[in-house]
Amino acid sequence: MACHPRRRRSSHVDRLTARDSFSHETVFADLRLAAMKREREPSSKAYRQDRFENTERAAKETIEAEQRARREKTKRLKELRLSQLGAKDPATK
Numbered sequence: 001m002a003c004h005p006r007r008r009r010s011s012h013v014d015r016l017t018a019r020d021s022f023s024h025e026t027v028f029a030d031l032r033l034a035a036m037k038r039e040r041e042p043s044s045k046a047y048r049q050d051r052f053e054n055t056e057r058a059a060k061e062t063i064e065a066e067q068r069a070r071r072e073k074t075k076r077l078k079e080l081r082l083s084q085l086g087a088k089d090p091a092t093k
Helices: 003-037 045-088
Strands: none
Touching: none
16 A cells, blocks of 8 residues: 555656646747747848948957047146146256
């Protein structure tokens, strides 16, 4: 009699596994359907070229802005050093 409850438990587990796999299949089917309905980016060559040029332009503008900021910072530091030297040594003026 001890073997009988064990069999029921294993069949119960099998039923749960089958139910779980079905729900996973349903979820994946829903995801695939949503992916098919989703609006896709245009894949024309002109669109890709335009996007590439926009990216290149944005990168160039970023680099130029960083260089400008670096030059301005260097200029401010140089002016600050000169003003500090001028305050320490009034004979250099």
